[in-house]
Amino acid sequence: MFRKLHRFLGIAAALFIFYLCLSGLLLNHPSIFTNKRSSSDPSILSVFSSPLNDGSYWVQRSDGFFISDPQFNTWSQLPLLYPAKDIFSFITTSSGKSYLAFKHGLILYLKNIRPVMWELVTYPPDDFSSIRSFTCMKDTLVLKTERALYLLSPTQSKWIKIEDYPYTFYSFVKGLHTGYFFKPILLIFHDFSAVAMIVLIITGLSLYFTKRPF
Amino acid sequence: MISLLPPLQSVSKSVSILFCLGCLLMMAGQASAYEKVYYTQEQALAQCFPSARSIETIDISIDNALKQTIEQRLGFSFDKNTVQIFKGYSTDGYLGSALILHEKGKYEPITFMVHISPEKRVSNVILMIYREKVGAEVRKKRFLRQFFGKHASSSIVVDQDIDGISGATISSWALAAGVKKALILSDEI
Numbered sequence: 001m002f003r004k005l006h007r008f009l010g011i012a013a014a015l016f017i018f019y020l021c022l023s024g025l026l027l028n029h030p031s032i033f034t035n036k037r038s039s040s041d042p043s044i045l046s047v048f049s050s051p052l053n054d055g056s057y058w059v060q061r062s063d064g065f066f067i068s069d070p071q072f073n074t075w076s077q078l079p080l081l082y083p084a085k086d087i088f089s090f091i092t093t094s095s096g097k098s099y100l101a102f103k104h105g106l107i108l109y110l111k112n113i114r115p116v117m118w119e120l121v122t123y124p125p126d127d128f129s130s131i132r133s134f135t136c137m138k139d140t141l142v143l144k145t146e147r148a149l150y151l152l153s154p155t156q157s158k159w160i161k162i163e164d165y166p167y168t169f170y171s172f173v174k175g176l177h178t179g180y181f182f183k184p185i186l187l188i189f190h191d192f193s194a195v196a197m198i199v200l201i202i203t204g205l206s207l208y209f210t211k212r213p214f
Numbered sequence: 215m216i217s218l219l220p221p222l223q224s225v226s227k228s229v230s231i232l233f234c235l236g237c238l239l240m241m242a243g244q245a246s247a248y249e250k251v252y253y254t255q256e257q258a259l260a261q262c263f264p265s266a267r268s269i270e271t272i273d274i275s276i277d278n279a280l281k282q283t284i285e286q287r288l289g290f291s292f293d294k295n296t297v298q299i300f301k302g303y304s305t306d307g308y309l310g311s312a313l314i315l316h317e318k319g320k321y322e323p324i325t326f327m328v329h330i331s332p333e334k335r336v337s338n339v340i341l342m343i344y345r346e347k348v349g350a351e352v353r354k355k356r357f358l359r360q361f362f363g364k365h366a367s368s369s370i371v372v373d374q375d376i377d378g379i380s381g382a383t384i385s386s387w388a389l390a391a392g393v394k395k396a397l398i399l400s401d402e403i
Binding site (some may be wrong): 063064078079080081082083085086104105106111115116117118119120123125126128 | 285286287288289290291318320321347348371372373374378383384387390391394
């Protein structure tokens with residue numbers, strides 16, 4: 001009875017690990033999914049209202065940042081030196097100043113609209129974490145990263161740290177689990193382990209169900 | 215009985231002196247804590263123009279009209295008033311030009327040299343000084359080689375025609391932006 005139970009539990013666990021390994025292996029290489037699409041059929045990632053309030057849209061696409069008419073029929077690409085697919089948000093303050101934030105922690109100020117000209121905004125010091133939220137309250141910019149919450153009002157020249165989110169043991173464990181740490185090295189290790197696990201499961205199951213010679 | 219160990223007082227004095235010296239060294243090095251020089255200007259020029267008989271250094275002033283043209287083509291503000299350009303010559307003729315750029319990464323400027331061939335294409339990119347805490351991997355050849363052959367009308371954006379480096383995302387973006395700037399500059403001046 002125990003042998004039978006052990007066999008069924010073993011098969012269920014093996015299948016669980018099998019699909020985890022397979023999906024993990026595919027997710028480790030996102031280019032498998034994205035490259036095919038962006039070359040011929042660039043997808044719309046986000047739509048923002050125009051800072052000009054002229055009814056047009058400023059659209060984040062996988063292949064760039066564009067201005068489009070309300071029906072999305074005509075497209076005009078905006079100059080941008082950084083990858084548009086990493087845009088986090090595009091906001092306009094009550095005084096009409098527009099800012100573009102990238103998820104990896106970079107903010108651009110729209111210095112001029114016609115022609116479009118961007119300028120780098122000084123980022124809060126020593127914060128290498130990703131942006132979690134970027135918005136404005138009237139003229140004050142509100143930036144939340146993984147590490148802290150900052151405010152930048154028009155009267156200040158520097159970001160003011162409001163709240164700190166210290167690095168906890170939980171974030172370390174999460175980082176380790178999601179593969180955030182030692183990415184390039186661990187990626188190879190994870191790929192190798194996933195392939196090894198898939199092979200072990202397939203060979204294990206096939207050995208389990210084939211009749212033994214004696 | 216004679217003790218072979220030095221007296222406790224002198225040990226503690228030596229430790230204190232060493233600690234103070236360490237603190238002073240740390241304070242002195244704080245301004246450029248992560249700065250690393252990989253190539254000096256001379257070394258980088260020698261890499262760009264190995265067969266050059268002479269290298270001409272030209273300082274070009276950028277007037278408002280030129281600045282406006284550069285900004286329009288880049289879609290980015292350009293705050294330099296002068297640009298230094300190096301032109302290499304061998305016995306066979308012109309070898310192209312090289313520019314030194316200081317492109318801001320996340321916090322600190324990244325200094326690098328871009329060699330542009332007489333056909334106005336990138337033929338070498340050399341990272342000279344890296345000052346950021348993280349991301350020095352952008353100096354690797356396999357990343358820098360991707361810029362070779364690019365011209366002013368190439369997009370030169372990470373994830374479009376350049377593969378970025380994970381863990382050095384902003385630095386890869388900065389280098390790509392800098393190479394684009396160098397090409398447009400050499401096109402306009």
